[in-house]
Amino acid sequence: MDAAVLELFPATARVDGSELVLGGVSASELALVHGTPLVVYCEETLRARARALKTAVGGGHVAFGTKAFANVEVLKLLRSEGIGADVASSGELAFARAAGFSGDELVVHGNNKDGAFLTEAAAENATVVLDGPDEGRRAAAAGVRRVLVRVTVGVDADTHEAIRTGHHGSKFGLPPAQARELIAGALDVGLDVLGLHVHIGSQLADFDAQAETIVRLASFAASCRDTLGWTPRVADLGGGFGIRHNVDEHATDAAELAATAVETARTAFAEAGLEVPEVWLEPGRSLVGPAGVTLYRVGAVKQLPERTWVAVDGGMSDNPRPQLYDAVYTAVAAARVGEGATQRVSVAGMHCESGDVLIDDVFLPAPERGDLLAVPATGAYTLAMASNYNGVTRPAAVLVRDGVARLIRRRETVEDLLRAEVDDAG
Missing domain, CATH: 2.40.37.10 (Lyase, Ornithine Decarboxylase; Chain A, domain 1)
Known part of the structure; x- marks a missing residue:
């Protein structure tokens, strides 16, 4: 061969x-x-990739994008390496629960979370990523305590159009003005708004689009400080790191991209005059x-x-x-x-x-x-x-x-x- x-x-x-x-x-x-x-x-490859990503984020949190492969044994293996779980449905949450995940190991996503799903997330004391205008109120009513707010900062990722998610008009998240309103509303109903979430797309081969996204996210965080008196303690940069499926395909190593993302976030937030937040990542494809x-x-x-x-x-x-x-x-x-x-x-x-x-x-x-x-x-x-x-x-x-x-x-x-x-x- x-x-x-x-x-x-x-x-x-x-x-x-x-x-x-x-x-x-x-x-x-x-x-x-x-x-x-x-x-x-x-198994050796799974563990090696998990450890490399954990090392790259330092003290940050890595949650596996369960949608890439929801399997109880794989989830158990990743959990044993200190990886959390990012879930986007009651079914994925059930897989994560069966693998032993709970509490702050869990990040809950979805652009259309129903009441039952929010209640399940609250029962697990998971961190919920707010994705819609009224979701803060609905999450609080369901008993959710910790949240992130997903913002679309208008960066078009260089990937297939079906897996771009950070552009203006995306079905995910909210543009900056509406995201600020969501943060204010979430604070008003007593939610602990840990920070911000962004994800610009999947199968990203390089760092250019993500670098621009992080700079814009820091700028948005500064605007929240100035208008709301609130600053994020967490910057969840999502996932999307690409892999090679054939010999002609280019993809930078995921751990290298993760380390670069963490350093870029630290620099961007510091230059915006903000306390440097804890960086979270949600790799899926690049892990499994x-x-x-x-x-x-x-x-x-x-x-x-x-x-x-x-x-x-x-x-x-x-x-x-x-x-x-x-x-x-x-x-x-x-x-x-x-x-x-x-x-x-x-x-x-x-x-x-x-x-x-x-x-x-x-x-x-x-x-x-x-x-x-x-x-x-x-x-x-x-x-x-x-x-x-x-x-x-x-x-x-x-x-x-x-x-x-x-x-x-x-x-x-x-x-x-x-x-x-x-x-x-x-």
């Missing part, structure tokens, strides 16, 4: 003869025991994305004049990102990595959609039915966004370490799908 491709795989990935090995377990063994599609998570590899089994090969199609036993139901965000992945033949990758192919999913294409172009050894493909950098927003399209059951997931694979999510069955159906005949 090309060294540049190997860099996209988890830290424990290595080649043994012609076999890809993850966490000390061969890809062939993983597929044989657990079936395919299968998402394989490397590089730790995950998806294994697929090839079922059909079609040699056409226009292209060669390699069809696998998954597709847009277990990874919709190529269709949603034009995400570009790569793959290797996991049990044939010692052979030359000489044939250019397209990897298609099994679904009844012409657009169900996982990888447009990738070089593989001459493909055959039964080949095992490994797609790196699939630990985030794959299983989290998986569906049952075409009645396909969602994949299993395992955690590998020191030659042992532990099942952390069982494969769905057709019985699981039918269990939600209601038959009222007779």
Whole structure:
């Protein structure tokens, strides 16, 4: 396997003869025991990335963006490394609770939190990020005590339009004037307004947009001091650090970006004449994305004049990102990595959609039915966004370490799908 491709795989990935090995377990063994599609998570990579981000923020708080992959065992692992949980629904909160999170470990998000969700957040004594004009009053009525206020400072991130969130007109947060009103209202109803929250988008490859956002946030904080007599004790800078999904994609290391964000915030707030706040971050993709590899089994090969199609036993139901965000992945033949990758192919999913294409172009050894493909950098927003399209059951997931694979999510069955159906005949 090309060294540049190997860099996209988890830290424990290595080649043994012609076999890809993850966490000390061969890809062939993983597929044989657990079936395919299968998402394989490397424990060593998860822990290393968690520790690097914790170190980067110093005394600040790191909360995992649970939407990237809500899984109880992964959440437990991250919690053991001092990482909190950022949740945006009652379901995600349930996953976090099952993993042992409570209190100030939890940050609660959402642009449309209903009363029940706010009450659940209050019961856990979570920090709630206020996102709408009347949410301060509603949060206080539900029993919430600590809040942040999400502000959109008008920075357009250089990323796919579907995952930009900090621009004017975004459905998230409030522009500065309305955010100030929300802060004032929250203070009036007795909430402890810890600070401010911003998030400008996901899969950010560099720091330019975030740097501008932090400077504008400090300026906004100064305006709050001047008009409200209030200054933030916390600056939550959200997440969005990018990762590499293919060898041509650029992404600065997340821990490096995190350290730069903390230093930029300290400088910007000090230059605005403000006490330097505690910096919080909410990484999702950058924590779990590089730790995950998806294994697929090839079922059909079609040699056409226009292209060669390699069809696998998954597709847009277990990874919709190529269709949603034009995400570009790569793959290797996991049990044939010692052979030359000489044939250019397209990897298609099994679904009844012409657009169900996982990888447009990738070089593989001459493909055959039964080949095992490994797609790196699939630990985030794959299983989290998986569906049952075409009645396909969602994949299993395992955690590998020191030659042992532990099942952390069982494969769905057709019985699981039918269990939600209601038959009222007779």
